[in-house]
Amino acid sequence: MKKLFNIIAVFLLISSSAVVAQQTSGKEATPSRIVGVAMDSKTGDPVAYATAALYVAGSETNIAGAVADGDGKFFITGMDLGTYDLKVSFLGFETKTVNSIQVVSKTGEVNIGEIQMTDEGLALEEVTVQGQRDLIEERVDRTIYKAENDKTTAGGDGTDVLRRVPMLSVDLDGNVSMRGSSNITVLIDGRPSAIAASSITDALKQIPADEIKEVEVITSPSAKYDAEGTSGVINIITKKNNLQGMSANIRTGVGLRGSDLGLNASARKGKFGFTLGGHGRAGYNTLGSFENTQMTLNEDGTTSTVIQSADTKSNMLFGRYNFGVDYEIDKYNFLTGAVNFGIRNRSSDQDNFITQNFIDGSLIRNALRETDTKDNSNSVDISLNYTKTFEKKGKDISLLTLYSRNNGENSFVNTLFEEDLSTINSRLKNDNPSKNEEFTVQLDFVEPLGKDGKSILEYGAKNILRKAYSDFAYFAADGADGAYVESENPNLSNAFSYDQNVTAGYVSYTATLLKNYTIKPGIRYEYTTIAADFKTESSVADIPSYGTFVPSLNLSRKLSNGNLIKASYNRRISRPSLRYLNPNINASNPLQISQGNPELDPEFTDNYELGYSTFFKSTMVSFSGFFRNTTGSIQSVRTVEEDGVIYTGYDNIGNERAYGTNVFTNISIGNKFSLNGSVDAYYAFLDNGLTNPLYAASNEGFVISGRLFGNYTLPKDWQVQAFTFARGRQVQLQGSSGGFAAYGLGLNKQFDEKRGSIGFGADNFLTKEFKIKNEIITPTIVQNSTNIMRNMNFKINFSYRIGKLSVDQKTRKKKSVTNDDLKSGSEGGASEMTQNK
Structure with a gap:
């Protein structure tokens, strides 16, 4: 146990050193950097966490890159003097390219201002988006896995998708755990399902992998969420459109072990x-x-x-x-x-x-x-x-x-x-019909x-x-x-x-x-x-x-x-x-x-x-x-x-x-x-x-x-x-x-x-x-x-x-009920209200 605490102490020391290094560097001469802001051309809002990649002008040689913050602002450093092309991308938007950016000094700042990004759907039939979108997006309170970009899960179900998500572990029976705990809450499009409350394993097997857009792993739920979930909340977002x-x-898919339609x-x-x-x-x-x-x-x-x-x-x-x-x-x-x-x-x-x-x-x-x-x-x-x-x-x-x-x-x-x-000497039969009902009313205010x-x-x-x-x-x-x-x-x-x-x-x-x-x-x-x-x-x-x-x-x-x-x-x-x-x-x-x-x-x-x-x-x-x-x-x-x-x-x-x-x-x-x-x-x-x-x-x-x-x-x-x-x-x-x-x-x-x-x-x-x-x-x-x-x-x-x-043009975020208050982990030999194994 003593060794374990030493490991944790070293881990925290490295984190603190990284922070101090970042802060200290600000007191020295600022190295050359490229600054910009990714903006949604339709709404005027910043495109938070957009990806910016810097290339040698006229080539596909990637030199440096960065991820925008919550206000859409990004900083790129680490490049030599020269001419570069910049590509800014984010899920749901066309990749935006800014050509011929000149870096002429080893210090100072090249500000390219606002980069207007267009919704990909505006040119659904005409535009071919080049470049590889990231599968993972990191936010302040959650990690998002973009399942729609993963083709290896085609023909599978929700269990196959969750096996690819960081911080989650899924056994061969489909039982899910987060950071070693099976006490988690699974939501579907931000709301619960009765079958998910009874058995997470069953709920995941009902959802085709091809219908999952992304998976949100929320390790520290706020007070807005129900008080359940030792490890946190998993929100499975299915594909919808506006x-x-x-x-x-x-x-459709056909396989040796399964088929789907x-x-x-x-x-x-x-x-x-x-x-x-x-x-x-x-x-x-x-x-x-x-x-x-x-x-x-x-x-x-x-x-x-x-x-x-x-x-x-x-x-x-x-x-x-x-x-x-x-x-x-x-x-x-x-x-x-x-x-x-x-x-x-x-x-x-x-x-x-x-x-x-x-x-x-x-x-x-x-x-x-x-x-x-x-x-x-x-x-x-x-x-x-x-x-x-x-x-x-x-x-x-x-x-x-x-x-x-x-x-x-x-x-x-x-x-x-x-x-x-x-x-045959004898037969023993067990019948266990069951029913689980939930009635929920919720009122939310955001000010x-x-x-x-x-x-x-x-x-x-x-x-x-x-x-x-x-x-x-x-x-x-x-x-x-x-x-x-x-x-x-x-x-x-x-x-x-x-x-x-x-x-x-x-x-x-x-x-x-x-x-x-x-x-x-x-x-x-x-x-x-x-x-x-x-x-x-x-x-x-x-x-x-x-x-x-x-x-x-x-x-x-x-x-x-x-x-x-x-x-x-x-x-x-x-x-x-x-x-x-x-x-x-x-x-x-x-x-x-x-x-x-x-x-x-x-x-x-x-x-x-x-x-x-x-x-x-x-x-x-x-x-x-x-x-x-x-x-x-x-x-x-x-x-x-x-x-x-x-x-x-x-x-x-x-x-x-x-x-x-x-x-x-x-x-x-x-x-x-x-x-x-x-x-x-x-x-x-x-x-x-x-x-x-x-x-x-x-x-x-x-x-x-x-x-x-x-x-x-x-x-x-x-x-x-x-x-x-x-x-x-x-x-x-x-x-x-x-x-x-x-x-x-x-x-x-x-x-x-x-x-x-x-x-x-x-x-x-x-x-x-x-x-x-x-x-x-x-x-x-x-x-x-x-x-x-x-x-x-x-x-x-x-x-x-x-x-x-x-x-x-009037897309909006839909809200729905989320019930997150039941321990529903799996353990071998568990007896279920709705399932006998």
Whole structure:
């Protein structure tokens, strides 16, 4: 631990030295530099964070570059005397070129003034934009990954996209974590979805990768956001347009492991705009296997050993369909409405499921099973939002409403064979239909202050009413033809309801101090009431209401040449989501059963972060350090039942600490080649706080993950992209989860003036299968398991756009509800309200 603090001290010293160096340099003779301001020619606003690249006049030799600050201003240094061409670019704008810039002195300043940038849509059919756009954009409070520029994800889903995003880690099952924590909030277009609240993994698999425009990673949410998310918020922004006219786009892909089909259409005429679309994705031919060895210490002093193995197979069908309309009542009043439907059907089979039981090394039982699991669900989100703007720029009032519902149908059938391994002895079935509803109303006010309007006051209120219902039952049948008989045990067959109401108010203030400093303090208060009950016999202890103050503070300082240093603190609350509360017993593997706990309390986390971003020539480097401390952490509690069965439950017994850093770099060489990569590393310490030596547990260690992405533009509109990702071993309270690596290669060709494209891709084409080894170690349990997945994939993608669009001069930012207040991380063996695995 001492070495770790030394590392952090060195990290902070380097950051401080870089800042001092920047400040000290200002006292010396100013070297030659080129200064300019990127401006939107249509609105007159600065184009924040535009990229400026300097080339030797009349060539493609890149000499230096910079990224504009929040006011669109950039400074370029490091060039010799001579004549240069400047190219300024930003997503959604045409690349602007300024030719023949003369640098005639080694000191002083060449001011080229305002550079008027034109919306790319104004010349959609005529202009071919040259140059490589960056995939990553760094802002004061977030990192933005521009997914629409990544062709290697074509034919995939949201899971494939998030694997490429800095600071995020995604395992082979699609479980997402940020800086080592799975307690995050995922928003879609700035608003929640009922299925995302129940299962982030399911939500990501419903969104086709080709429909994701960008992903925002918000590590320090302000008071405006719900108080959830130990690590922060992920906002997935899908492709939308504010164009006049009509357009339609069809996209399809066929692969060895999956296929997809999507159709999007949009129309805009005058004050009305409409969108209609649907995307479906089928997954098939996903084969694998698993092995499990567990040893448990019995109360009589004997040792039980269980060895299990099975072949696995899964098929799935995902879909997401939407209809949206917006109406401009007048210059200052707007209405938007949307309906989104989602479907997720998945079947998983375990064949040749062999279980061998030993007592003190002697074989006492050999059993063969087959397990068929079905996980089907559908969701609907209905929103209606009203926004009023004013003549004063930046001032607005929003009334936002959202209704979300997710219906689940989850079941499994476990078939046990006789000793001859061919005759069916008995069958066990579990049905768990469920429903999760949310009703949300939110009122937000934004008030610019001062003559320049750069100070902003935000305040508002919100109410979320949740209703969850789980109807679960177990059935047993003799032989292959026996009728199923429902269990009368209320612990196995019952109905559970869980109602939760969260009322919140917040205020946040943003101010610029001494020109280069920005401060954003905020406070949020949330009051929660809960009512939970069973249909028969069983009862839940009264859960008291509670109120919580959640402060936040963000600080930043702009340095020369676009460099930025920032620091932040925030406190978060994490209410248990339905996956941790569901009392249904998951016994699809009868030797590893799990069950949620309806009486869980929330957990609280304090987050501290320090970050620094710098730019030189055509390279951007950003690194940050963070500390996270969680109390009352929801942790699994494993005990040994009869016959060596491991039972997993949940309780607020944990304390988690994490110290870490993230380093990201983006390198552009000319306008043809770009390379970016990142490394995430943190030191985790976990402790369940128990004193009983049979159950007390703690664990600690380093966790390292990384990714690398390369893009090269070939002649005649060909493009090749390659990607690799590696996730290191994950430290868990009672053991660890093994790491893995994945990679992909894509080739894309655009045609017909870029209306259409065809692509070829290969994933993990040199790897037959992935193996992930997990272990659990306690005083009474030692378990080693291996999951194997065959994930080699080859795919062909095709898309084509018809219709001609022109820019709507009255584009505006749409607002929507965001619910960010549930702990919804994934852990092996978790039992879900809406999903049995």
